[in-house]
Amino acid sequence: MTRLHPTVPALVLSFATLLAACSGSKQDAAGTAAVAPPAAGTAAAAPTPVPPPPEIKARSFIVVDGDSGRVIAALEPDSRQEPASLTKLMTAYGVFHALKEGRIKLTDMVTISEHAWKQEGSRMFVQVGTQVSVENLIQGMIVQSGNDATVALAEHVAGTEPTFVQMMNTYARQLGMTGSHFTNAAGMPDPEHYMTARDAATLASAVIREFPEYYKWYSQREYTWNGITQQNRNGLLWRDPTVDGVKTGHTETAGYCLIASAKRDGMRLVSVVLGTDSMKAREDASAALLAYGYNFFETKRVYTAGQALTTARVWKGAAPEVGLALKRDLYITGQRGHVGNVQAQFELPARLIAPLSTSTSVGKVKVVADGATVATYDLFPAQDVPPGGLFRRAIDTVRLWFN
Numbered sequence: 001m002t003r004l005h006p007t008v009p010a011l012v013l014s015f016a017t018l019l020a021a022c023s024g025s026k027q028d029a030a031g032t033a034a035v036a037p038p039a040a041g042t043a044a045a046a047p048t049p050v051p052p053p054p055e056i057k058a059r060s061f062i063v064v065d066g067d068s069g070r071v072i073a074a075l076e077p078d079s080r081q082e083p084a085s086l087t088k089l090m091t092a093y094g095v096f097h098a099l100k101e102g103r104i105k106l107t108d109m110v111t112i113s114e115h116a117w118k119q120e121g122s123r124m125f126v127q128v129g130t131q132v133s134v135e136n137l138i139q140g141m142i143v144q145s146g147n148d149a150t151v152a153l154a155e156h157v158a159g160t161e162p163t164f165v166q167m168m169n170t171y172a173r174q175l176g177m178t179g180s181h182f183t184n185a186a187g188m189p190d191p192e193h194y195m196t197a198r199d200a201a202t203l204a205s206a207v208i209r210e211f212p213e214y215y216k217w218y219s220q221r222e223y224t225w226n227g228i229t230q231q232n233r234n235g236l237l238w239r240d241p242t243v244d245g246v247k248t249g250h251t252e253t254a255g256y257c258l259i260a261s262a263k264r265d266g267m268r269l270v271s272v273v274l275g276t277d278s279m280k281a282r283e284d285a286s287a288a289l290l291a292y293g294y295n296f297f298e299t300k301r302v303y304t305a306g307q308a309l310t311t312a313r314v315w316k317g318a319a320p321e322v323g324l325a326l327k328r329d330l331y332i333t334g335q336r337g338h339v340g341n342v343q344a345q346f347e348l349p350a351r352l353i354a355p356l357s358t359s360t361s362v363g364k365v366k367v368v369a370d371g372a373t374v375a376t377y378d379l380f381p382a383q384d385v386p387p388g389g390l391f392r393r394a395i396d397t398v399r400l401w402f403n
Contacts, residue, residue: 047338050296054288059255059275062197063289065299066205066261066268068367069375070333072293074197078179081274083195084249085122085145086257087187089203090168090180090195091154092142095134096211097171098157106135110156112148119147119186121251125226126152136225138214143223144230145248147186154185161185172199175206189251197272204246204259204270218245218261235283236260240290246270248282260286262294269293300339303330308382309365310346316388316396317354323382324348324363330377332367343368346379351400356385 053063053073060081062074071077098104109131117128124146126132132140132149134156140149151161158164161184168182179196187193208215221238222231233248242262249257255275262269271289276282303309308323309330324346332339348363356362361378368374387393 047335050335053292054285056273056285056288057276057281058273058285060197061271061273061285061289062201063269063271063293064201064205065293065297065331065333066208066270067301067329067331068299068333069205070297070299071198071374072269072297072333073289077198078196080179080194080196081257082189082193082251082254083180083187083200083274084189084251084254084257085187086195086200086247086249086259087182087185087193088141088145088150089200089207089247089259090172090182091150091164091185092138092214093171093203093207093211094164094167095138095153095157096207096214099134099214100211104134104157106133106138108134108156110134110137110152112152113155115161116148116152116155119151121147121186121188123147124149125228127226139217139220139223140225142217142247143220143232144225145233147188150186172203175199175202177202187249187251189253197274200259200272200274201270204261204272207246208261208268208270215245218247219243233279234258234260235279236262236286239283240287243290248279250279256282258282258286260290262290264294267294267299296336297333298336298339299331299333301329301331305329306382309344309379312348312352312362314356314385315351315353315400316393317356317385318388318392319385322352322356322385324379325382326365326377327380328377330365330367333374345373348379351403354385354387356381358382358384 060076060079062077063072111131112126112128114128122145124140124144126148137149137153140146141153154161154164158167164185165182172180177199180199181192181194183190183193219237222229236243242264243260245261246259256279257274260271269290271286273282273285276285303326305328306325308325311321311323314320314322345366345368352362358381361380363379364376365379366373366376
């Protein structure tokens with residue numbers, strides 16, 4: 001059995017323990033979880049070595065599992081690259097937040113400014129002074145990659161494009177996109193406008209996870225506005241029925257770029273390819289990375305959001321202990337057929353003192369696969385723990401003197 005004690009800084013649970021906890025195994029007052037021993041005479045089969053990822057002719061690439069965050073393959077994933085129209089994914093993230101918060105509505109009519117109308121490059125072909133709904137502009141930005149639609153949306157959300165760009169950079173910091181910086185909403189070239197492949201994958205995963213009701217537009221193959229029909233530039237939507245997004249980008253200096261995502265048998269992968277030399281090259285590279293991920297890796301959900309992963313002693317509280325849970329489902333990714341080689345490491349404070357709130361993190365859990373940390377999540381109390389009565393607080397105060 002694995003001892004779980006809240007005064008120990010780092011705690012470890014095997015994958016078997018996690019599965020036992022998920023299936024309802026009980027823990028005693030000291031926080032011990034029961035783990036079934038292996039069957040007699042059984043031994044784990046040695047995994048077949050995973051071949052190296054395919055050789056991709058690109059400046060940078062990465063493929064990750066969208067649920068667990070596990071990096072499956074990468075080349076220079078933290079190098080700063082010109083993102084071109086991949087930028088519009090961050091613009092969309094800001095627009096989707098405004099919709100979720102009720103600051104704008106899909107039915108809002110947006111008056112097209114001269115600044116938006118004058119945008120160069122890919123266009124939706126909206127006309128200056130006309131009014132276009134937010135919903136239509138979003139499709140013009142996503143499917144047609146319209147720079148004019150993108151700037152019009154930025155102005156509608158924030159008043160001006162520069163103000164919206166400040167929001168983009170704030171969202172990037174909140175998502176942990178430490179290698180990215182934006183100076184415009186549409187992805188026009190600028191020395192201070194850049195993004196990394198790792199950050200692009202983080203952003204795409206966030207859009208898919210947080211805004212499924214809007215992500216549907218990324219699989220739309222064509223869109224017609226002002227009598228002009230334009231096809232989605234993501235050719236994988238035609239080549240692979242499991243691909244459902246997400247965004248292309250191209251300028252002469254950025255090369256051909258593509259963020260692609262697919263879902264097969266419940267497993268979500270996100271690939272990012274930056275700086276290839278043709279549309280076909282970016283699609284072939286993305287298809288090869290996705291195939292590599294699905295052929296040699298698999299992802300399993302080992303814990304459900306809100307369900308107690310372990311318990312911890314609470315001092316001076318109305319309850320003597322509290323379950324610690326995740327805000328998100330916990331997924332792990334490993335070699336296909338050998339996902340069991342995973343551990344979860346808990347980092348908890350020496351003492352938890354009431355009051356405790358479900359909205360405040362009280363520790364972390366690290367998911368370790370093959371000896372490497374692949375993801376870290378915050379742990380939260382499964383329920384609020386208010387302060388205990390006067391007697392309870394007094395007793396615990398004395399006990400803490402000797403603990």
